[in-house]
Amino acid sequence: MFDFVILAFLAVLVVLGLRRPFIWVLTYLYVDIVVPQQVGYVFLPDLKVSLITFILAFAGWIMFDNKKGTQVxxxxxxxxxxxxxxxxxxxxxxxxxxxxxxxxxxxxxxxxxxxxxxxxxTRLRLEAAVYVSVLSLATIVISGGIKTLLTGGGYGVLVTLSASNSGIYEGSTLSTVTIACIPLVWWLAMHGTILPARTKSAIFLAVALTGASLLIPIGTQARTGLLCVAFLGLLLLRSVPNKFAFGAAAGLLVLLSIPFLPQSFQERMGxxxxxxxxxxxxxxxxxxxxxxxxxxxxxxxxxxxxxxxxxxxxxxxxxxxxxxxxxxxxxxxxxxxxxxxxxxxxxxxxxxxxxxxxxxxxxxxxxxxxxxxRRRGRESDDPELQRWGTLANALQQVQLVYLFxxxxxxxxxxxxxxxxxxxxxxxxxLVVQGDRRENQRERKKRLAARRERGREVASS
Structure with missing residues (x-):
């Protein structure tokens, strides 16, 4: 039954892609992260889901997509x-x-x-890719977080969507990826435009997904995950407005959580x-x-x-x-x-x-x-550039945690x-394109000003 649900979901995305081929790119992002062929039990493992969506993504861009603005x-x-x-x-x-x-x-x-x-x-496409990547990972994280709360997990024991111990489903890898992705979760909650940002529901979902992400290192008992949590905390000190309050709240949260941590987790972290x-x-x-x-x-x-x-x-x-x-x-x-x-x-x-x-x-x-x-966005008065600066900051934090x-x-x-x-x-x-458009507008203004001065001189 589970195989049919996933297959039906993928089929809907493929059909929607006939009208908007970019959806095939998003479909491959989902497949690349969730790896549904490892999640299924009956016929999904035998289907070349990754290869099919990979080909569709490229074919859709080559045959149907507008190449305007494309640059290398x-x-x-x-x-x-x-x-x-x-x-x-x-x-x-x-x-x-x-x-x-x-x-x-x-x-x-x-x-x-x-x-x-x-x-x-385009701005919409980039944000859509961020959304799909975060939500695809959330399907794994939420499952792992719930199972950690119910069972406590264990090293090599926690099973999320797949029983596979390879790729993203390997404990240390999953812990690293989920912790690294937290900054993107909050960027969407505070700056997303596809779904309303800064609303109670957006903040609640960000808090819930962050909590589930923090449970993954506990459930997998991966020491790498604990180190990544500590490292992300240090990175966030650069971005939060009140560093003392953030540090105090993080320290208090750690102290309050220790009594609830499984003994096996504490021994492994030791x-x-x-x-x-x-x-x-x-x-x-x-x-x-x-x-x-x-x-x-x-x-x-x-x-x-x-x-x-x-x-x-x-x-x-x-x-x-x-x-x-x-x-x-x-x-x-x-x-x-x-x-x-x-x-x-x-x-x-x-x-x-x-x-x-x-x-x-x-x-x-x-x-x-x-x-x-990040620095350009912080120093700019342009709301759009400020928003891209916050995304650059989030992507940099993701990369730094991942590299750690x-x-x-x-x-x-x-x-x-x-x-x-x-x-x-x-x-x-996208930022380079925006700069070029701004430079073109400035050149047109200067050219128009010169022509106006030339007409004034000629008339005089």
């Missing part, structure tokens, strides 16, 4: 270079079959990110400060050290999933207290074929030094571009962050 940015060039480089390293990958499986979804994620700014050429006793954390450090050695010998990288080549032995150190006596227990652990658990080392190991530089440049230019727009969480999770190529980068490019393009 330098950042799209950087992303294209990164896509080509990933294709090259896939061709020479150490593990061709595994690399091909990852490449099968990575290239679509990057190509769609290249394509999206060409389509989001391993953050004692990484030497935690096998998972110790393994990550060993993988990162192995990656540096590998890249030193293979500067062009080893292609996707090159971590399958790693193997190492190390010791965990744990202090055990028995009464008034403490003793240190050392355990030798041998590991192999362990994932990177860090986007930075993931890109470095798989794409080498050049690929890592491209990836860093892609994100660095995005942060700089959003900072410029990426220190501990391999999410470098995830569709969500690629979509965020595409929105940044689209936003920059």
């Amino acid at each position: 940015s330098i950042r799209q060039g950087i992303l294209l270079a990164f896509l080509i480089w990933c294709g090259f390293t896939t061709a020479i990958a150490e593990f061709p079959e595994s690399a091909a499986l990852k490449w099968a979804w990575v290239w679509k994620s990057m190509l769609f990110a290249l394509f999206l700014p060409l389509v989001l050429r 391993t953050i400060s004692n990484y030497q006793a935690d096998q998972s954390a110790s393994t990550r450090l060993q993988v990162w050290d192995w990656t540096l050695d590998y890249v030193a010998e293979n500067p062009i990288g080893g292609g996707f999933d090159v971590y399958l080549a790693n193997s190492f032995t190390y010791e965990t150190v744990e202090t055990i207290r028995e009464g008034n006596v403490e003793r240190t227990e050392r355990t030798e652990v041998t590991e192999s074929r362990r994932a990177f658990h860090s986007s930075y080392f993931e890109v470095l190991g798989e794409q080498g030094v050049f690929g890592f530089l491209l990836w860093t440049l892609l994100h660095g230019t995005g942060l700089v571009a959003m900072e410029r727009l 969480g990426a220190l501990f999770v391999g999410v470098a190529y995830q569709p969500f962050i690629m979509t965020v980068l595409a929105m940044q490019m689209a936003l920059t393009g």
